[in-house]
Amino acid sequence: MKSGWMFALAACAVLAGPAVPGRKAPADPAPPAAEVLAPLPGGNPVRIRVVFKQGVLVQAEGLPRGFLPGGPPSGDWAGFRELSPEGKRWALAALFPKDTWGKDKVAHRVRWPQLESPWLMASLFMGHGQNYDRLQAANPSNPEKLLAGDLWTIPRVLLSEDLGGETPVQVKAGPREAGLDDEARMTSFRGMLTFEQDKQGKYAAYHIRKGEALYSSVVMRYTDQVDPQGVNELALAIARRSGISDVRGIQPGTLVKIPLEALASPFQPEGTVALAEEREVRAEVRRTPRVTSGPRLKGIRIVLDAGHGGIDKGAMANGVWESDYVFDIAMRVRRLLQGTQATVSCTIDYPGLGFSTRDRIQAPTSQAEILTHPPFANDGESPIAVSVHLRWVLANHLFADFDRTGDPQKTLFISFHADSLHPSARGTMVYVPGAVGVPAAFALPAARTVRVQELGDGSRVRFSPRQRLQGEARSRLFAESLLKALQAEGIPTHENRPIRNVVLRGGKSFIPAVIRYSTAATKVLMEVLNLTNREDAANLQDPAFREQYARAVVKGIQAFYRK
Numbered sequence: 352m353k354s355g356w357m358f359a360l361a362a363c364a365v366l367a368g369p370a371v372p373g374r375k376a377p378a379d380p381a382p383p384a385a386e387v388l389a390p391l392p393g394g395n396p397v398r399i400r401v402v403f404k405q406g407v408l409v410q411a412e413g414l415p416r417g418f419l420p421g422g423p424p425s426g427d428w429a430g431f432r433e434l435s436p437e438g439k440r441w442a443l444a445a446l447f448p449k450d451t452w453g454k455d456k457v458a459h460r461v462r463w464p465q466l467e468s469p470w471l472m473a474s475l476f477m478g479h480g481q482n483y484d485r486l487q488a489a490n491p492s493n494p495e496k497l498l499a500g501d502l503w504t505i506p507r508v509l510l511s512e513d514l515g516g517e518t519p520v521q522v523k524a525g526p527r528e529a530g531l532d533d534e535a536r537m538t539s540f541r542g543m544l545t546f547e548q549d550k551q552g553k554y555a556a557y558h559i560r561k562g563e564a565l566y567s568s569v570v571m572r573y574t575d576q577v578d579p580q581g582v583n584e585l586a587l588a589i590a591r592r593s594g595i596s597d598v599r600g601i602q603p604g605t606l607v608k609i610p611l612e613a614l615a616s617p618f619q620p621e622g623t624v625a626l627a628e629e630r631e632v633r634a635e636v637r638r639t640p641r642v643t644s645g646p647r648l649k650g651i652r653i654v655l656d657a658g659h660g661g662i663d664k665g666a667m668a669n670g671v672w673e674s675d676y677v678f679d680i681a682m683r684v685r686r687l688l689q690g691t692q693a694t695v696s697c698t699i700d701y702p703g704l705g706f707s708t709r710d711r712i713q714a715p716t717s718q719a720e721i722l723t724h725p726p727f728a729n730d731g732e733s734p735i736a737v738s739v740h741l742r743w744v745l746a747n748h749l750f751a752d753f754d755r756t757g758d759p760q761k762t763l764f765i766s767f768h769a770d771s772l773h774p775s776a777r778g779t780m781v782y783v784p785g786a787v788g789v790p791a792a793f794a795l796p797a798a799r800t801v802r803v804q805e806l807g808d809g810s811r812v813r814f815s816p817r818q819r820l821q822g823e824a825r826s827r828l829f830a831e832s833l834l835k836a837l838q839a840e841g842i843p844t845h846e847n848r849p850i851r852n853v854v855l856r857g858g859k860s861f862i863p864a865v866i867r868y869s870t871a872a873t874k875v876l877m878e879v880l881n882l883t884n885r886e887d888a889a890n891l892q893d894p895a896f897r898e899q900y901a902r903a904v905v906k907g908i909q910a911f912y913r914k
């Protein structure tokens with residue numbers, strides 16, 4: 352089995368001259384060093400140095416944030432220990448392209464006998480040089496003096512934890528990927544995969560880390576699968592292919608084989624269309640300028656949509672149902688936004704309740720209406736799809752009105768929902784309209800509508816390629832702002848991939864219609880939490896949580912439009 356990081360090394364030389372910049376004493380001869388030029392995934396190459404008795408140093412400039420979880424180093428070079436697990440894998444693959452990473456061991460070929468030592472190997476592969484005695488014990492017949500091409504075997508159990516083994520790494524305590532922004536997180540997750548092949552075809556290899564489970568850390572992170580049945584089926588299929596018999600008792604370091612076709616776009620192999628599209632969106636996110644509001648959100652046009660309602664209660668689990676609870680959160684957001692200068696509308700109200708909030712929700716409210724002219728009752732007379740379509744038709748109508756006097760870049764659409772995912776998932780997930788899945792044009796078939804004024808020409812939408820790209824990029828930036836605000840309040844957010852641009856259910860992938868056809872500059876669908884998760888369901892029943900949640904959403908909006 353070969354390492355998937357198949358980088359061509361552009362340069363490689365053993366340097367005799369001054370190797371480490373900043374060394375002060377010129378009288379002191381520079382230690383021997385070797386240097387390689389290592390290509391980065393999707394970026395320019397950076398230099399990696401092996402310095403005698405000093406270890407491995409990586410040129411910091413140009414290094415992706417996902418490789419340096421602690422932030423940029425103080426100097427020009429980062430130490431090997433400062434790299435994330437994926438950064439380490441990348442550096443090792445670049446330094447030692449002849450090494451092979453197998454299921455049970457790493458076979459290391461000595462490349463620079465004058466620089467390498469059991470201590471250095473232990474520090475690179477086993478977390479610390481002090482583990483060199485265990486390395487020597489595992490290679491009893493190897494000579495003390497290293498020669499180029501010598502084979503050293505590092506059993507997987509001896510590898511450091513962050514390389515998929517069991518040797519603890521003594522590093523500064525800190526969150527793994529939690530503190531990273533979305534792009535850095537995805538880079539980091541991606542870096543932990545290698546692409547391999549077996550009799551059944553190509554797959555992405557992942558080594559389970561301590562505390563991780565197949566459902567949450569593999570399927571829900573690396574694929575778009577989220578619904579309980581889909582997650583279970585895929586987890587079992589992956590377990591079978593990987594030779595894992597006990598899905599619940601997987602040891603750290605276990606190799607997991609993820610079929611390529613199941614991988615979400617950010618994790619597809621180099622050279623695939625899906626990965627190219629993903630990178631195009633990420634580039635757009637980076638160059639998207641901020642849109643700022645006047646004081647207290649002045650000049651911002653917001654439409655709030657609470658999913659379901661009336662005959663449609665939405666998802667149900669653990670004694671709670673979606674409609675009334677997400678409506679209450681949306682109404683709390685509305686009330687808080689009324690204390691700002693933003694212009695706010697809702698797509699739906701509950702007759703008898705209007706837009707009011709409630710601390711006690713006892714039973715599903717039977718009536719709800721979409722606020723078109725005339726209002727459309729969600730009473731089951733027409734298919735639920737009609738009510739869904741009328742939401743974006745209404746919102747687009749409101750945005751078109753606003754665009755005549757205001758700035759179209761300052762329009763925001765938020766739809767509130769709650770999910771019924773695999774019970775291991777919890778917290779908020781935000782869906783944005785994936786640029787690839789938004790159509791160039793769409794006209795609502797007459798048969799799927801009813802007569803309301805807003806339909807006029809509001810049942811047709813058109814999106815240029817540029818608009819689709821910008822729609823996803825801006826919505827992603829907003830989603831990050833929302834998640835940051837929620838996290839600051841201690842509100843759970845999905846641990847692996849809280850921002851997604853496609854829903855995969857029952858083998859079908861789609862973008863929810865309310866954001867797919869929305870003409871707002873920024874549009875998201877928030878799955879507030881996961882009803883099948885007990886703690887999440889308990890949170891939703893607590894009015895204090897719903898208020899706290901609404902406050903965090905408003906803070907996220909304010910942060911997004913802040914100067």
Ligand SMILES: [Zn+2]
Pocket residue numbers: 658659665666673768769
């Ligand atoms: Zn829903």
